[in-house]
Amino acid sequence: MFLGLYNYWIVVVLMMIGFYIIIAHGNLVKKIVGLNIFQTSVFIFYISVSNIDGGTAPILAEGFNQYSNPLPHVLILTAIVVGIATTALGLALAMRIKEAYGSIEEEEIQQRVNREC
Amino acid sequence: MLAHLPILQVIVPLLAAPSCIILRRPGWVWLFALLVSGSAFLISIALLQQVMDSGVIVYELGGWEAPWGIEYRIDKLNAILGLIITGISTIVLLAAHTSIQEEIPEDRQTLFYVLYLLSLAGMLGIVTTGDAFNVFVFLEISSLSAYALIALGRDRRALWASYQYLIMGSIGATFILIGIGLMYQMTGTLNMEDLSRRLPEVAQTRTVFTAFAFLIVGICLKLALFPLHLWLPNAYAYAPSIVTAFLAATATKVALYLLIRFTYSVFGGSFSFTTLPLQTIFVVLGLLGVFAASITAIYQKNVKLLFAYSSVAQIGYMIVGYSINSTAGLTATLLHMFNHALMKGALFLALGAVMYRIGSVELRDFHGLGRQMPFTMAAIVVGSLSLIGVPLTVGFVSKWYLVLAAIENGWWPVAVLILLGSLLAIVYTWKIVEAAYFKAPQAGNEQVREAPLSFLIPVWMLVSANIYFGIDTRLSVQVATAAAQSLFGVGP
Amino acid sequence: MVLLGFLVCIAIAIVRLKDLFAVVMLSGIYGLLSASFFVTLDAVDVAFTEAAVGAGIATLLMLVTVTMTGRYEHSAHHNSIWALAVVLVTGVLLIYGTLDMPYFGSVDAPAQLHVAPRYINNSMQEIGVPNIVTSVLASYRGYDTLGEVVVIFTAGVGVLALLSAVHRPEKDDGIVSVNVSMHEKYLILRVVTKILIPFILLFALYVQFHGDYGPGGGFQAGVIFAAAIILYSMLFGMSTARRVISQPLIQLLSAIGVLVYGSVGVVSILNGGNFLDYNLLSDDPVAGQHLGILLVELGIGCTVTSVMVIIFFNFAGRTEDHMRNERKSA
Numbered sequence: 001m002f003l004g005l006y007n008y009w010i011v012v013v014l015m016m017i018g019f020y021i022i023i024a025h026g027n028l029v030k031k032i033v034g035l036n037i038f039q040t041s042v043f044i045f046y047i048s049v050s051n052i053d054g055g056t057a058p059i060l061a062e063g064f065n066q067y068s069n070p071l072p073h074v075l076i077l078t079a080i081v082v083g084i085a086t087t088a089l090g091l092a093l094a095m096r097i098k099e100a101y102g103s104i105e106e107e108e109i110q111q112r113v114n115r116e117c
Numbered sequence: 118m119l120a121h122l123p124i125l126q127v128i129v130p131l132l133a134a135p136s137c138i139i140l141r142r143p144g145w146v147w148l149f150a151l152l153v154s155g156s157a158f159l160i161s162i163a164l165l166q167q168v169m170d171s172g173v174i175v176y177e178l179g180g181w182e183a184p185w186g187i188e189y190r191i192d193k194l195n196a197i198l199g200l201i202i203t204g205i206s207t208i209v210l211l212a213a214h215t216s217i218q219e220e221i222p223e224d225r226q227t228l229f230y231v232l233y234l235l236s237l238a239g240m241l242g243i244v245t246t247g248d249a250f251n252v253f254v255f256l257e258i259s260s261l262s263a264y265a266l267i268a269l270g271r272d273r274r275a276l277w278a279s280y281q282y283l284i285m286g287s288i289g290a291t292f293i294l295i296g297i298g299l300m301y302q303m304t305g306t307l308n309m310e311d312l313s314r315r316l317p318e319v320a321q322t323r324t325v326f327t328a329f330a331f332l333i334v335g336i337c338l339k340l341a342l343f344p345l346h347l348w349l350p351n352a353y354a355y356a357p358s359i360v361t362a363f364l365a366a367t368a369t370k371v372a373l374y375l376l377i378r379f380t381y382s383v384f385g386g387s388f389s390f391t392t393l394p395l396q397t398i399f400v401v402l403g404l405l406g407v408f409a410a411s412i413t414a415i416y417q418k419n420v421k422l423l424f425a426y427s428s429v430a431q432i433g434y435m436i437v438g439y440s441i442n443s444t445a446g447l448t449a450t451l452l453h454m455f456n457h458a459l460m461k462g463a464l465f466l467a468l469g470a471v472m473y474r475i476g477s478v479e480l481r482d483f484h485g486l487g488r489q490m491p492f493t494m495a496a497i498v499v500g501s502l503s504l505i506g507v508p509l510t511v512g513f514v515s516k517w518y519l520v521l522a523a524i525e526n527g528w529w530p531v532a533v534l535i536l537l538g539s540l541l542a543i544v545y546t547w548k549i550v551e552a553a554y555f556k557a558p559q560a561g562n563e564q565v566r567e568a569p570l571s572f573l574i575p576v577w578m579l580v581s582a583n584i585y586f587g588i589d590t591r592l593s594v595q596v597a598t599a600a601a602q603s604l605f606g607v608g609p
Numbered sequence: 610m611v612l613l614g615f616l617v618c619i620a621i622a623i624v625r626l627k628d629l630f631a632v633v634m635l636s637g638i639y640g641l642l643s644a645s646f647f648v649t650l651d652a653v654d655v656a657f658t659e660a661a662v663g664a665g666i667a668t669l670l671m672l673v674t675v676t677m678t679g680r681y682e683h684s685a686h687h688n689s690i691w692a693l694a695v696v697l698v699t700g701v702l703l704i705y706g707t708l709d710m711p712y713f714g715s716v717d718a719p720a721q722l723h724v725a726p727r728y729i730n731n732s733m734q735e736i737g738v739p740n741i742v743t744s745v746l747a748s749y750r751g752y753d754t755l756g757e758v759v760v761i762f763t764a765g766v767g768v769l770a771l772l773s774a775v776h777r778p779e780k781d782d783g784i785v786s787v788n789v790s791m792h793e794k795y796l797i798l799r800v801v802t803k804i805l806i807p808f809i810l811l812f813a814l815y816v817q818f819h820g821d822y823g824p825g826g827g828f829q830a831g832v833i834f835a836a837a838i839i840l841y842s843m844l845f846g847m848s849t850a851r852r853v854i855s856q857p858l859i860q861l862l863s864a865i866g867v868l869v870y871g872s873v874g875v876v877s878i879l880n881g882g883n884f885l886d887y888n889l890l891s892d893d894p895v896a897g898q899h900l901g902i903l904l905v906e907l908g909i910g911c912t913v914t915s916v917m918v919i920i921f922f923n924f925a926g927r928t929e930d931h932m933r934n935e936r937k938s939a
Contacts (some may be wrong), residue, residue: 009707026683060740232763
């Protein structure tokens with residue numbers, strides 16, 4: 001069972017590292033890097049689901065019978081694009097926040113926000 | 118053309134958004150957006166009639182039958198939501214042209230309408246689709262445009278609020294993606310109808326349990342259920358007024374729709390409420406949300422922030438209704454969704470008028486506003502009465518049904534707590550009334566005039582709807598009950 | 610497997626490092642290694658996209674951001690214990706969930722047996738395109754892809770709304786921009802780039818149109834096309850690049866891509882079918898499918914290119930303004 005599932009477990013570890021970076025770190029850019037790692041690991045997970053032993057890439061060609069499942073590939077293509085869209089917006093916001101508050105550390109920003117209220 | 122209504126409802130705003138870039142001048146773009154939103158509203162009315170008459174509508178995109186292609190599935194539940202979203206969107210847009218002159222720099226105004234239409238299309242896409250992954254894609258469309266819209270607010274705190282929303286929202290979306298992936302892995306399909314047929318055989322596996330857990334948590338992040346609500350107050354308070362009015366009335370309803378749809382139609386009511394003690398969890402979190410948020414609202418000095426916390430409380434009520442897991446409870450929740458959209462839409466739009474005239478929504482700037490802006494303040498008062506649940510307003514109807522549903526289920530303590538929560542609403546409403554009617558205006562604020570017609574008309578449209586549906590409850594109750602019953606008929 | 614081991618090491622290194630420049634570089638490597646992992650898992654289209662987008666564009670944007678926001682992370686980790694607890698609970702839940710999964714690579718998992726076989730077995734007759742991923746992406750689940758293009762468009766509009774600033778044409782008053790200095794100093798780079806750019810553009814066109822037969826398609830082509838333009842603007846300066854590619858034009862292009870995609874669907878409705886039903890675009894259904902996929906991929910390529918360029922131009926432009934203001938106040 002270990003041999004059959006260890007791939008998934010390593011991917012779970014990757015996901016959790018990414019998730020940890022998002023919630024534990026205060027630097028806004030690093031949070032986005034963490035988000036990226038989290039999402040990429042989810043993609044690796046999905047693609048692992050689609051893998052078939054002895055299969056080949058899902059492009060029809062002479063001499064191959066066994067193909068990997070194309071449906072998760074399509075889903076992940078979409079998800080990658082969604083991921084970059086989120087990253088771009090997040091980074092743009094980080095840049096604006098730096099201009100407005102002079103810092104991109106969560107604690108410092110929170111202090112300045114609280115002072116205004 | 119009639120057969121294509123399901124897709125037209127989404128495509129019309131979706132394709133109108135990039136077209137705005139071609140139009141360029143903000144005045145024209147506003148008219149165009151208004152037209153588009155209005156047509157979407159008419160389409161949603163037609164869809165609701167069709168569904169009430171002939172039952173579920175199925176539409177295959179690309180001509181491929183499900184589950185190989187994506188299908189749209191409209192039943193009574195989505196039809197109601199489509200109506201709410203498009204209706205609020207159109208009414209709010211009436212005031213948009215005036216409101217954003219003061220709040221958004223001119224070179225960004227066209228982009229504002231593009232993002233607004235994208236947000237509208239995204240939400241409509243979520244509620245009409247019958248495919249789980251399609252939900253994710255449109256969820257991201259609506260979320261990304263919401264992040265950008267919120268960040269357009271004048272105050273620099275809007276940027277921070279938008280960033281926090283982005284992080285929490287993306288975590289939620291990724292959780293939902295994980296849930297969908299696990300479901301796919303165990304059943305091989307993404308179509309919701311197909312999933313509901315195939316999940317029962319694998320329902321007892323740990324993977325499906327995990328999928329369910331991740332989906333629920335992801336949706337709750339988007340729903341702003343206590344304690345995952347931290348992004349909502351700031352995001353609503355510092356966004357441009359039109360954005361707040363639109364999002365407050367619609368965004369969390371869509372997330373609640375997803376919760377209902379996944380627990381009843383996909384996983385099935387019996388599975389959902391027995392694997393995890395959802396009833397207990399949700400009723401506790403819902404009530405905690407009501408009290409924590411209402412109490413926090415009392416201490417707020419920024420009126421928009423106050424009503425944002427009030428929104429968190431209202432979501433708590435809706436969750437309590439949902440947790441009862443009965444037709445009556447679900448009817449109450451659906452009614453409250455509709456009513457809350459009307460109430461909060463009116464309130465935030467009226468606040469937008471105040472922001473337009475005096476440039477601030479701090480409580481101290483409300484002094485004397487009762488005399489200077491009588492119609493606007495009257496609207497706020499009626500809206501607040503609706504929040505409290507005073508008879509003759511729409512808020513009373515949904516609270517009434519909620520309490521009845523709780524009693525019918527034997528949950529007397531819950532019913533009492535619901536009523537107590539309404540009392541808290543009286544406290545924070547009184548603060549506003551006192552400031553507006555019983556205090557003299559601050560120095561420098563004496564020249565304030567009443568809000569322009571472009572605000573007053575949509576605000577009073579919503580307020581009148583508040584009162585009308587509070588008195589004549591037949592239509593809303595009938596539709597909500599029908600939707601709730603159909604959900605229970607579908608779920609095993 | 611070795612690749613996964615590397616990925617874990619990189620992830621842990623990212624957690625520990627405070628130098629954001631190194632963190633961004635590592636995340637680029639993470640993306641590249643993920644792409645290689647995808648190749649070993651036979652997911653070639655995904656690998657291509659991940660390499661272009663995750664390792665390419667994401668790293669680029671992060672670098673531009675870090676240039677402006679500061680290279681080093683300040684704070685010590687706050688809420689570490691609580692965060693660790695949440696992460697552990699989530700991780701344990703996930704691993705608990707994996708216990709009942711079908712084994713990695715198994716042929717008779719439900720995912721392989723239900724919907725997928727029709728795509729693999731019938732797509733040649735129904736659509737006639739060897740790359741099954743393209744046929745699923747552009748035809749069977751074409752509506753999802755429309756959503757995806759709209760997501761990219763939304764990001765472009767969002768970045769425009771957040772970062773765009775009016776650029777007055779500056780006389781050369783010591784703009785640092787990325788390269789007045791480069792003109793003299795980096796002669797080799799300039800010359801090599803000028804030679805390379807046409808080939809990159811050609812490759813992008815190849816990927817665009819060959820996506821039916823091999824890995825590729827609108828997204829990857831769009832990113833590569835944008836990469837060529839970005840390369841040019843990095844070497845020759847934003848002001849030059851803005852003269853080459855006018856801003857209103859590129860915004861218009863991004864909108865047109867989405868509209869092209871949508872109009873294919875509308876034409877299907879006008880011809881009597883459902884939205885995005887390509888069978889009705891021509892007398893022969895398979896030819897109709899080919900035409901539909903071609904047009905749709907063109908729309909995708911158009912929007913992706915323009916949005917990537919918009920995002921980069923706005924990021925770089927904002928950073929440039931910021932650096933110029935800092936220098937003036939210093």
